[in-house]
Amino acid sequence: MSIRIGIVDDHPLVTGGLAAALRSIGGFEIAAHGATVAEARQVLVRDDLDVVLLDVRLEDGNGIQALAEREFRTRPAVLVISSFESSQYVAAAARYGAAGFLVKTVPLPTLVEQIRTVAAGGSVLTLEQLHTGLVRLTPRERQIVRLAMDGLGNKEIAAEIGGSPKTVETHLGSIFERFGIKGGRVELAIRAAEEGWLDIEPPAEPVGSAARSA
Numbered sequence: 001m002s003i004r005i006g007i008v009d010d011h012p013l014v015t016g017g018l019a020a021a022l023r024s025i026g027g028f029e030i031a032a033h034g035a036t037v038a039e040a041r042q043v044l045v046r047d048d049l050d051v052v053l054l055d056v057r058l059e060d061g062n063g064i065q066a067l068a069e070r071e072f073r074t075r076p077a078v079l080v081i082s083s084f085e086s087s088q089y090v091a092a093a094a095r096y097g098a099a100g101f102l103v104k105t106v107p108l109p110t111l112v113e114q115i116r117t118v119a120a121g122g123s124v125l126t127l128e129q130l131h132t133g134l135v136r137l138t139p140r141e142r143q144i145v146r147l148a149m150d151g152l153g154n155k156e157i158a159a160e161i162g163g164s165p166k167t168v169e170t171h172l173g174s175i176f177e178r179f180g181i182k183g184g185r186v187e188l189a190i191r192a193a194e195e196g197w198l199d200i201e202p203p204a205e206p207v208g209s210a211a212r213s214a
Contacts, residue, residue, distance in 0.1 A: 003119045006032035006043040006076065008063055009055040014104070018053070021108055028115070035059060040066035049076035050119045054098070056082040056089050062199045064089060068096040069203055077118035081106075088196040091134035100124035135179065135197050144171050146198055149189045 005028055009015045015033060022028040032052075034043045040063050043052055054063045067078060079100045080093040093101045099118040102111065114124045137145060140161070147157045154165040154172075161168070172188075181187050192198060 002027055002029040003050045003115060004029050004031040004048060005115070006030075006034065006046065006049045006052040008034040008040045008043055008052060008058070009081075010035040010057075010059040011055075014055075022112070022115075025108075025112060037061040037063065037066050041069065044070050044076070044078065045073075046076065051115050052076045052078045053115075054078050054080050056080060056084060062196075064092045064096065064098075065200050067098060068092065068200055070097065072097060074121070077121070079114060079118060079124075081111075084196075086195045087132050088135055088199070090129050091132040092200050094125055094130055094132065095134050098125070101129055135195065136202070137175070137197065141171055141175060142198060144168060145175065145188065145192055148172065148185055149192055149198075 005022065007015050007018060007030060009018075015035075019030045022030065031049060032043050032046060034040050035058065037058055037060050040054060040058065043049070044054070044066055054067065056063050064080065067080070077099045078093075078097065079102060080089070080098045081102050081104055082089060083104050085101075085103050090101050100114055100123065102114065102124075117124050143161055144157055147160055152160065154168045157168045158165045172185075175181065175188065176184070179191070181191065
């Protein structure tokens with residue numbers, strides 16, 4: 001029987017090329033497409049699919065966000081495929097139930113092998129990927145980091161959040177210490193942007209969290 005695949009990617013050339021490549025090999029059926037976070041949510045809960053190839057950066061948000069919001073389930077299996085191998089994306093993919101994380105430059109034979117592995121119920125996450133730390137921020141910390149990335153000073157941030165400059169300073173100090181930031185706001189802004197700290201909004205109460213946790 002063919003492995004039924006859903007592809008969620010907002011680049012038609014990528015989607016078309018990937019679909020054509022898999023069809024040319026045989027044994028695969030492209031049964032669903034999506035290009036937005038809303039469509040990703042729909043594809044990720046389809047019972048008639050074996051594997052979903054899920055892009056990270058979609059036209060309206062982050063594909064892993066849709067995965068994070070999905071009730072815990074093993075089918076369809078999810079392979080996150082991205083142009084950006086940021087540590088936060090890798091960690092979030094593993095944390096929220098993906099069976100693998102690949103960069104889009106992966107050779108086709110490797111992709112085919114991994115699709116077959118996860119379709120059979122296996123995982124292709126490496127030990128390094130499984131042990132990648134997920135940056136966890138409180139809602140207030142996320143708010144402060146976002147405002148700091150916008151270039152606001154402590155007084156301006158305090159005014160935005162209805163707190164005091166001292167409170168902002170305390171939160172930033174805690175963030176710097178937890179994540180080994182030595183270069184102050186500049187390093188914070190660079191790392192938060194490059195690693196995608198704010199791209200995924202963790203669910204307040206992840207369903208099946210005990211099963212997902214390592």
